[in-house]
Amino acid sequence: MRLSRLSRATLGIVTAVILVAVYVPLVVVLVNSFSTSTSLTWPPPGFTFEWWVRAFQSAGAIEAVTTSVQVAIIATVISLVLGTLISLALQRFDFFGRDAISLLVILPIALPGIITGIALNNFFRTIMGVPLSIWTVVIAHATFCIVTVFNNVIARLRRQGTNLEEASADLGAGVWTTFRLVTFPQLRSALLAGGLLAFALSFDEIIVTTFTAGSGVTTLPIFILNNMFRPNQAPIVSVIAVVLVLVSIIPIYIAQRLSGSEQQHR
Amino acid sequence: MTDQQPAIRLTGLTKEFGAVTAVDNVDLEIAAGEFFSMLGPSGSGKTTVLRLIAGFEQPTSGTIELFGQDVTKRAPFDRDVNTVFQDYALFPHMSVLENVAYGLRVRGIGRKERNERARRALASVRLEQMAARKPSQLSGGQRQRVALARATVVQPKVLLLDEPLGALDLKLREQMQVELKEIQRDLGITFIFVTHDQEEALTLSDRIAVFNDGRIEQLGTPAELYEHPGSRFVADFVGTSNLLDDAASHELLGRGGLHSVRPEKMTVGGGETGADVHNAPGTVVETIYLGSGIRIVVDLDAGSRVSVLEQNDRHRVHDDERGDRVVVSWHDADVISLATSESVTDAAAAASV
Numbered sequence: 001m002r003l004s005r006l007s008r009a010t011l012g013i014v015t016a017v018i019l020v021a022v023y024v025p026l027v028v029v030l031v032n033s034f035s036t037s038t039s040l041t042w043p044p045p046g047f048t049f050e051w052w053v054r055a056f057q058s059a060g061a062i063e064a065v066t067t068s069v070q071v072a073i074i075a076t077v078i079s080l081v082l083g084t085l086i087s088l089a090l091q092r093f094d095f096f097g098r099d100a101i102s103l104l105v106i107l108p109i110a111l112p113g114i115i116t117g118i119a120l121n122n123f124f125r126t127i128m129g130v131p132l133s134i135w136t137v138v139i140a141h142a143t144f145c146i147v148t149v150f151n152n153v154i155a156r157l158r159r160q161g162t163n164l165e166e167a168s169a170d171l172g173a174g175v176w177t178t179f180r181l182v183t184f185p186q187l188r189s190a191l192l193a194g195g196l197l198a199f200a201l202s203f204d205e206i207i208v209t210t211f212t213a214g215s216g217v218t219t220l221p222i223f224i225l226n227n228m229f230r231p232n233q234a235p236i237v238s239v240i241a242v243v244l245v246l247v248s249i250i251p252i253y254i255a256q257r258l259s260g261s262e263q264q265h266r
Numbered sequence: 267m268t269d270q271q272p273a274i275r276l277t278g279l280t281k282e283f284g285a286v287t288a289v290d291n292v293d294l295e296i297a298a299g300e301f302f303s304m305l306g307p308s309g310s311g312k313t314t315v316l317r318l319i320a321g322f323e324q325p326t327s328g329t330i331e332l333f334g335q336d337v338t339k340r341a342p343f344d345r346d347v348n349t350v351f352q353d354y355a356l357f358p359h360m361s362v363l364e365n366v367a368y369g370l371r372v373r374g375i376g377r378k379e380r381n382e383r384a385r386r387a388l389a390s391v392r393l394e395q396m397a398a399r400k401p402s403q404l405s406g407g408q409r410q411r412v413a414l415a416r417a418t419v420v421q422p423k424v425l426l427l428d429e430p431l432g433a434l435d436l437k438l439r440e441q442m443q444v445e446l447k448e449i450q451r452d453l454g455i456t457f458i459f460v461t462h463d464q465e466e467a468l469t470l471s472d473r474i475a476v477f478n479d480g481r482i483e484q485l486g487t488p489a490e491l492y493e494h495p496g497s498r499f500v501a502d503f504v505g506t507s508n509l510l511d512d513a514a515s516h517e518l519l520g521r522g523g524l525h526s527v528r529p530e531k532m533t534v535g536g537g538e539t540g541a542d543v544h545n546a547p548g549t550v551v552e553t554i555y556l557g558s559g560i561r562i563v564v565d566l567d568a569g570s571r572v573s574v575l576e577q578n579d580r581h582r583v584h585d586d587e588r589g590d591r592v593v594v595s596w597h598d599a600d601v602i603s604l605a606t607s608e609s610v611t612d613a614a615a616a617a618s619v
Contacts, residue, residue: 166322167355169342171369171420181372185359 026245033238038231051235061240064223071134071209071219072202075141079198080191082142083149088183091157109147116143117211124212132214140212141205145198152194153187160186193258196251204248220244271334273298273424273456274319279328281314288314290480291328296458296473298333298423301450303459303467306477307503312460315477316426319458320349333423343372348422350430354413356401362388362412363397369420387419388412390449407438414449424456431466443469464504468492476500492528498604501526508532508572509604517568518546524604529575531600534562534592542598548572550590562586564594 003011028042033051035044055061090102108116120140124130164186168178206221213222224240227233274296281289289311296302304312317323319330321342329338337345348369356365363384364371370380388394391411401409410430417425427446431439447470450457461467467474468488476483476491476499484496495501498509507526510518515525534550548566562574574594586592 163351163353163355164357166320166342167349167351167357168368168372169322170320170347170349171372171416172343173368173372174341174343177372181368182357 029238029241029245033235033242035235035238037235039234051239055236055239055243058236060218060223060227061236064218064220065240065243067134067218068203068220071137071141072199074138075145075202076195076198078138078142079145079149080195083146083194084153084187084191086146087150087153087157091154092162105150106147108144111144113205113207114211116140117208120208121211132212132217134214134217136212136214137209137217137219140208141202144208145202148197148201149191149194152190152197156187156190189258193255196255200248200251204244271298272296272331273300273333274458275331275334276315276319277329277331279315279318279330280326281311281318281323282326287480289318289325292480292482294475294482294485296424296456298456299454301447301457301459301470301472303461303471303474304477305461305464305467305474305504306483307462310477311480312462312475312477313428314480316349316428316458316460319424320347320426321345346422347424347426348417348420349426349428350410350413350417352428352430352432354401354409354430356409356412356416358401360400361397362393362399362401362404365401365412366416366419368416373420384415384419387415390418390452391415391445406434407442410434410442411445414446418449418453418455421453422455424458425450425453427457427459429461430459431461431463439466446470468504474504476503478503493602495526495602496605498524498526501602501604506573506575507602508570510570514568514570518544518566518570519598519601526602526604527572527596527600528602529561529573530559532572532574532594532596534564534574534576534586534594540597543595544598544601545593545595547591547593550586550588550592552588553586562592564592566594 031044034047034049035041036046036048036050037044086101086105090098090105117140120136120143121132124132124136130136164182165178168182169175173181204221206219206225209219209222213219218226220240224237224244228237272295274294276292276294279289279292279294280287292311292315294315304315306312314323318325321337321340321344325338329336331337332346356362357368360368363381366387367380367384370383375383385394385397388397391414393408393411393415396404396408396412401412404412410433413430430446431442434442443466446457446459459467459470468491471488473485473487474491475485478499484491484500486494491500491504495504495507501507501509506529508529510525510527512522512524516522519525546566546568548564548568550562551565551571552561552563554561554563557578559578560576562576563571564574565571572594
């Protein structure tokens with residue numbers, strides 16, 4: 001597409017402004033994590049590694065990271081298993097209510113987190129009588145993490161069609177063998193992309209987590225929120241924030257590379 | 267082994283998709299070792315019959331027997347038939363060798379033996395040097411041969427081929443036709459070949475079933491179908507026909523009914539005489555140069571438009587031009603009488619050029 005000089009310049013400026021608005025605050029956080037000031041003042045009065053050292057020695061911070069990683073891994077595994085099964089059911093079999101179920105599966109990702117949070121909190125405590133714990137957080141996260149896996153897998157299944165599975169059955173493979181040798185290998189990259197997104201979603205989730213975490217269960221985002229405005233803790237939060245950004249970039253980058261390379265193959 | 271049993275016996279086979287009857291009460295026996303073709307336009311039910319035999323679809327009613335055994339209810343992996351798919355359906359994440367060895371692998375045959383047998387199968391389609399490649403690195407013709415090797419390595423009793431040559435260009439297709447025929451002779455197994463290409467069916471088959479609207483319109487050897495088409499549909503679909511409707515038959519043949527004359531049985535020039543020769547004057551509408559032959563389209567004064575195929579040989583003395591007055595001749599023995607069950611009043615379809 002050809003654009004005039006003026007519109008190109010305008011679009012360039014708009015893009016630059018948006019990127020600056022998004023990324024400058026992140027840079028500020030990065031700089032603050034090395035600042036000698038304890039109250040996020042700008043410009044930073046001096047340079048120090050103290051906060052990084054203290055952050056890595058802070059029991060609370062390390063525990064929060066551990067909790068978040070645990071929650072994210074378990075929620076992702078649940079999503080991978082259930083998301084794949086749902087996609088297979090909806091794509092390969094025809095049954096009454098199929099479209100409705102498809103909608104119900106996708107809905108949780110569109111629902112405001114606060115609604116999911118309140119609903120699950122209410123459901124767990126008053127209806128099920130289950131005390132909130134790390135597991136209620138896992139279940140809550142899985143409700144929307146499933147969607148990323150489901151979307152990736154069902155798109156792949158749709159594109160693939162059933163030819164390869166028919167060929168496998170034709171050559172004598174049973175249902176399970178066909179899944180293991182043909183269907184699953186075809187889904188591998190879709191599962192990886194969906195799983196990484198699910199992990200990233202769960203890892204920095206805060207709203208639903210707030211409503212479903214038991215006392216004493218502190219995920220990383222909650223830890224940050226709690227410590228952000230405490231005196232002398234702000235720089236440590238900055239350190240954690242920088243680490244979080246780095247951790248989040250990796251799966252998103254890999255997921256994007258995967259889906260990008262697949263589009264080229266088509 | 268019961269060699270006297272037909273390889274495939276279909277009895278009252280019917281398949282409905284919702285309100286559409288794709289296959290309508292088909293009875294069919296295919297002999298062991300036969301190269302059998304199912305020919306028809308798209309939507310005529312031929313592919314559905316193939317998928318029913320393979321087990322990918324369950325019939326609404328009727329039975330499928332394989333060498334005398336009822337396999338109607340069996341899953342695809344439990345039937346001794348293998349399919350070469352239209353799009354080949356090679357597993358993209360496996361090498362060519364792994365693809366060919368797949369059927370042996372799922373039967374629990376050890377790696378060493380299955381690789382050896384797969385290599386032999388690849389050698390038989392002259393692709394042994396491609397064993398390590400991925401299917402995406404092969405040409406269309408090579409993929410086709412891999413699909414063939416993959417389906418034959420497990421030594422099925424019946425091989426189903428779903429328009430396997432459809433995606434290939436003309437030269438390659440003709441070459442593959444010869445190879446298919448050779449492979450079928452070497453293996454001695456039954457081939458059931460689905461195609462919409464009548465020429466391909468005539469070239470390859472021992473017998474052909476012509477499908478129309480979910481039914482078998484006619485069953486016979488290529489020569490039978492070509493020389494004695496039983497209906498207007500078959501006359502029209504298998505080869506080219508000059509169809510003469512009731513009125514034209516009265517005028518040109520002196521008797522009523524629906525008739526057909528093949529273009530190559532007609533000559534232009536009026537050199538023919540004899541008791542059984544029909545001569546009809548007309549005007550040349552078009553002459554089409556085909557290389558080995560020349561197609562001359564003539565509007566007969568009697569009202570029909572016919573197509574005449576003349577050999578491009580030394581007997582041809584002059585080229586007819588558009589607008590030339592000519593006499594078209596044919597022997598009465600070459601006139602095929604067609605069943606008149608179908609509409610014969612459709613004058614527009616009287617001549618198929």
